[in-house]
Amino acid sequence: MDDADGRRQPADTVVLATGGTPALPPVPGVEHARTLRTRADADRLRADLGPGRRLVVVGAGLVGSEVAATATRLGTAVTLVDPVVPLVDVLGWDLAVWLHLRHRERGVTMVADLVRSITPAASGTGTSLAVEVEGAVLPADVVLVATGLAPVLPAHLDPAPELAPDGAVLVDELGRTSVPGLLAVGDCSAPRALGRSAGHWEAARLDGEAAAAGLLGGSPPARGPSWFWSDRHGHHLEVLGTMADAEQQVVRGTLGEPPFAVLGLRGGRLVAAASVDDPATVKAARRLAGRGVELDAAALADPSVPLRSLLRR
Missing domain, CATH: 3.50.50.60 (FAD/NAD(P)-binding domain)
Structure with a gap:
């Protein structure tokens, strides 16, 4: 070496x-945008947010969505640009759409399109950057690219x-x-x-x-389905595995009325879970997935049935 x-x-x-x-899309003028990777990036971005400021976020994945939510809470006017609903493979269509629409509910302007260019605005407009999408130009004081x-x-x-x-x-x-x-x-x-x-x-x-x-010559450690969490607009999301692996999705509670969860089954066994404001369900789901026990969909859907009780069956 x-x-x-x-x-x-x-x-x-x-x-x-x-x-x-940070991955940057091949967009003319992308060098004028910011990315978020380090503490210094976060501090610089935070200093430019607040009432009277305009932020365009390119990419509505985990980072883009969390920034959009935080900036909105700080009084920033936020536009979120993404041509597709994010996280569909991981969350399933219904939950992904519900989660994505929380942005609009909290005042975020949503643009379902690709960015064509990012350019410094003409002098005298009071706007530092212009983000071009199909048929429109989005004014911005700050542009954040969060595309992976x-x-x-x-x-x-x-x-x-x-x-x-x-x-x-x-x-x-x-x-x-x-x-x-x-x-x-x-x-x-x-x-x-x-x-x-x-x-x-x-x-x-x-x-x-x-x-x-x-x-050290050891065996690979036990490793179950992937797990992550994310907070946005006052909601706590936890995800285990991916719904792309599931043949059947079971809603525990009522979708769209937190707390609730979506559980993914394959061959009667749990392979994925996603919850909103219900981390206990995902914690129990990790144990169910690790045990590989065959589960009853009706019991999973009933919030009155403790998931830990299914481990004893």
Whole structure:
């Protein structure tokens, strides 16, 4: 391995933990937009939000939605641009749409389109940037691009490891790449079973544990469905796995009336869960998924039936 000074460092094993960087769409003028990755990015953005300020957020995923919600709460006029409803594969259509529409309910202007360009506005308009979409120009004091994460890899890897479509290094359950002696963890890696970078903090923690086990000759640690959470507009979202893996979706409670949850089943066994203001259900769902027990859909849908009781059946 060659270091930054060009010196060759001998190693039996190399672990890539080089992280990721905000992915930028190929839009003219995207250099005028901001991204959110570091504490410094957050501090700078926070200083430019508040009453009388206009923010255009490009991308309505987790980061874009959380920023839109926070900026709205601070009195900022927010426009959220995304051509599609986000998180449909993960949450299922009904929950994804309900969650997305909370933005409009809280006063966010929603634009279902692609951004064509970002340009400095003409002098004298009082607007610093202009965001062009189909048939309209959106005025903004600040533009934030939140369209995902791109893995960061060393400039030269020889031999080169096999990559996922998103450019992350494909790894097995112990973080091993297709190159013997080369491991990868975190945002620069992609589990083969998933085919892309997991992109959540819990995944990064588990990646490290798995790679350490591999380095020490141990077995891969137990790893259930992925889990993450997000807060927006006063609601707490928790997600286990992905509804894309489910054959059947069961609503626990009433969809659209928090607290409620959607549980995904395949072959009668729980493979996914998503809750709004109901973290206890997802906590129990993690145990149900880990046990792999066959479940009754009617019992799952009934909030009066404690999920922990289903573990004893």
